[in-house]
Amino acid sequence: MAQALQPNTAGSLFATDGKLHPLQDGLTAGTLLLGLLSFITAFFHSLHLLTSWAGLVALVMGAYGQWISVTTRQRFGLVLGLGFAGVGFMLGMANGGLFGGLFGG
Numbered sequence: 001m002a003q004a005l006q007p008n009t010a011g012s013l014f015a016t017d018g019k020l021h022p023l024q025d026g027l028t029a030g031t032l033l034l035g036l037l038s039f040i041t042a043f044f045h046s047l048h049l050l051t052s053w054a055g056l057v058a059l060v061m062g063a064y065g066q067w068i069s070v071t072t073r074q075r076f077g078l079v080l081g082l083g084f085a086g087v088g089f090m091l092g093m094a095n096g097g098l099f100g101g102l103f104g105g
Helices: 022-041 045-068 072-094
Strands: none
Touching: 022 045, 022 072, 045 072
16 A cells, blocks of 8 residues: 555646755746736836846746756746746847847937
8 A cells, every 4th residue: 555655646737756856846936926927017108128137047047947947837837927928028028128228219
């Protein structure tokens, strides 16, 4: 009855290997938070600087996180965060970009 002592996570979307991965989990959380920030602020034209920079940082964090991710749970969160960040970044770039109005005319 060894299977009764350990839950079956093989079919779970959030399956984990039972080990701690602080760097990967931190990158996942950071990508999700910055991606959501970028996505939400993209709906406000005057916040294009915040939108584009948050989206760019989240995209870089998410790409590195995908490269070193270990579990499906991390990859799932990273893909969600990258999606939000990509949409937010592109809308921020369309509304003025990373330096819109700060340099030149």
